[in-house]
Amino acid sequence: MNTDRVSMRTLWICLVGYLVAIAAAATSQGVIAAEFAFVTNQGDDSVSVIDLSSQRRTATVQVGSKPAGIAVSSDGRRIYVTNPESRDVYLLDGVDFKSLNHKGVGKGPLGIALSPDDLRVYVADWYEDRVYVLDAGDLSVIQRIAVGDSPSGLEVSGDGKRLYVADRDDNMISVVDTDDYQLIKRIAVGERPFGIRLDPDGKRLYVANVASNDLSVIDLDSFTVIATIAVGSTPYGVAVTPDNRRVFVTNQHENTLSVIDADKLQETHRLAIGEFPEGIIVHPSNGRVYIANWFDNELVVLDSKSLQIIKQIPTGESPRAFGVFVAGGS
């Protein structure tokens, strides 16, 4: 009896110690990372910095002309922005919220993604039909990769070895080997694929097809489309919960959000979300979904479980937030 109590206490002490250790690890690595959302405002050439704890816009950084694409490093300290009109990429400081550097890239830089080690930046050029590989430190061009027509959404696999490109006007996903920059596969999807996102396990790629109003689900072992799920009108962006259970799709012309059960591969809900929803991401740990509404100039905060809207946070003019705009988000 007594020994039982002692062992219980030991167990408790161990458990508490373990939890403290986890919390400490999280603080040293990840917590800084996902404190902010960085939203590109195409209408006023700025990036809104949204504090995700206070749920308010706390800073605005001026960038190049008509910013659209965004990528945030895994520690949240470096922010990369594409400006298709001024044809450059900006590097922002994610702590002091100021511009550190910018360089001209191609003729229409749009989609952007970072390698998981944060050393390379991939930039899709909408007009040149290729992807630029940049050094994430000084933004110098390392390589140019020819892909399909009007490349837009980009994703990089968790091991960094594969780059996925939505070739919007070819109705294709290009798969690129990042060791030798060779195109290794092209996968036919729906019409006008734009936003894409990997599930956090890296087993699937979700592709929002703007013109066919559906979502292609690609199995990445076999490179085959395992499902095509009808969603609302003009789907633009896609996001996945960290547990891979739910997929969210912004239906731009319908002002709705499709919620998809990732196991059943079926749409379970369609919610009114605000006008012209575009960029979307699920936070890595707080259970919330962030959605940029282009027409309403706001970032909507949605609970990923209850599907209740928690907050609408004002942004700049015409927010796009096209890419991973919260560190570690999916």
Add this chain to the structure above:
Amino acid sequence: MKKNVLLLCCLMLLFATAIHAHGPTRQKVVIKQQIAAPPQTIWNVVKNFHDMSWHPAVTNTEGDGGNSVGAMRTLTLTNGGQIVEKLEKYDEEKHSFFYRIESVDVKVLPVTNYSSWFNIKPNGEGGSLVTWKGAFYRGYPNNDPPPELSDQAAKDAVTGVYESGLAKLKEMVE
């Protein structure tokens, strides 16, 4: 003959891609107009999708499909140009509808990938607030557009359509 068919195919292909290719930055225009008449009175003027004769720039208007989603209308403008539009959403109760341009020559209206909302709400004082808004890209899909196909030209043209239409509507019902 073979050459002609080939040429036709090429042209069709060009046309098909031209519909969806677009410039880098989507534009928006929102025009609001206070009108001293109840929503229903204004709605009665605008509610038939195929009949846009109330707009001063429209000389002929025809269509089929009534007010069902998918209904089409062809507008002939005072400048002789034509616009084909498709109804995407229609809400009798909320006095609103949403439509897209299916095809238009950029010389007629310098826009691509155009979609638009028309909405009437009570303004709380017995009158109405009418909102007409559009989302679209400029007429020139590539970089360095000529001035008449620039972002600004697109915004100016759409603003002109909305402002003149709403002014006429106000004049008709007040």
